[in-house]
Amino acid sequence: MKAINVGLIGFGNVGSGLVSIIRERKTFLSEKTGSEIALKKIFDKDIVSKRKVSVDKKLLTSDINEILNDPQIDIVVELIGGIHPAKEFITEALKKGKSVVTANKALLAEYGKELFALAKDRNKSIYFEASVGAGIPLIKALREGLVANKFNSVYGIVNGTSNFILSQMSAQNREFDDCLKDAQKKGFAESNPTLDIEGFDSAHKLIILTYLCFGLIVESKEILIEGISNISLSDVIYAKELGYEIKLLAIAKKEGSELEVRVHPTLLPQAHMLSSVTGVFNAIYVSCDLAGDLLFYGPGAGQLSAASAVASDLVDLTQSIKAGLFRPTLNILPDNTIKKLRAPEDFISKYYIHFITADKPGVLARISGVLAKFGISIASVTQKERYKSQVVSIVMITHQAKEKDLKHALQILSKLEQIKQKPVAIRIEEV
């Protein structure tokens, strides 16, 4: 049985999970696949600290060249995360004729185009199953299982931290800050949670999903990105009273010949399957023309979950290497019915709007008047009882409106003396 040699870059959380899988499932995997995955070297900047899994010291190195320059290493697994030096290590590995497995969504979102082109040029592959949804076998399903399909849309809850916070707010009637602290205490949020709660991590994953579903590599700056840090408990409660849950969604959907790519808090009907995805779980809801609507669901993070996806990539690669085949990383064609990305100001959506206003007659008429001027009609309106002296909450659901029109109307309304706080507007998706 030919052993396929692996060099691991990054002996952290996922890296040590992978090491334990390779060790503990060695026979299981080789019996299944007919090839042996042999861990030849592990690089990390810290090779002294004790890890959850112990390894022979001879395997460890703090010199990256012991992996990159070793002609016997067939596959390099990058699990250090971040952009630099991960990009340089992967680039060098490809140039040295090695295939690559990575879980690094941030890197692929920023430099995927360049790295995939290099891999193709060198007849090598980059596999990245763990980069979205960790152990949920999503990427292989989109790339291979659904290869005959054309995609209409993908809606993802792809950030466990944000989903945990929103679910706690909804289930326990607690404010955002309180739920964020809870997430940090439980290890579900970083001490600096910006990447997760402001939507950037979801945007990284959306770039990968957009590539897989529509064959387009979009840049972060082309995506509308809004996070959840401005969502208040009152909005979560009012949304629930109206039959909705608030979720941070990563959305790519075709609208005629245009593609909308966006990340933002969204009101989803409670009956929708994504509304029942709670806690740190992830779910990706894909609509395609042959297989129909599909939901991929599971833990979107975790040492063994992510390592399971990396192991699956390793097995795929070992099979190709053993058969002497070159399998292109992504044999995905751009959807040629998409002529351009839709500009955010042209997005059309129903909206939930929350105004805090003076408790005086005529305020509602004034608001409706301004909205009407911009062609925005109201589907429902509720006035909440006064909760502080002299101010009330007015909650509206609009019919479909253009983003540009809503923004203009809200700018004007914000300046009115009767409007006491910047109105909150959240898009509604009926999916």
Ligand SMILES: NC(=O)c1ccc[n+]([C@@H]2O[C@H](COP(=O)([O-])OP(=O)(O)OC[C@H]3O[C@@H](n4cnc5c(N)ncnc54)[C@H](OP(=O)(O)O)[C@@H]3O)[C@@H](O)[C@H]2O)c1
């Ligand atoms: N954790 C998950 O659930 C999960 C799920 C899906 C995907 N991923 C992705 O998997 C990758 C690894 O995540 P992780 O959770 O395993 O991270 P981690 O625990 O921080 O592990 C990274 C390891 O690489 C080391 N390292 C970082 N920069 C280095 C450098 N420049 N040179 C040498 N060593 C370096 C780190 O050392 P120090 O600790 O000393 O910095 C650490 O030992 C990331 O791309 C992440 O986005 C993670």
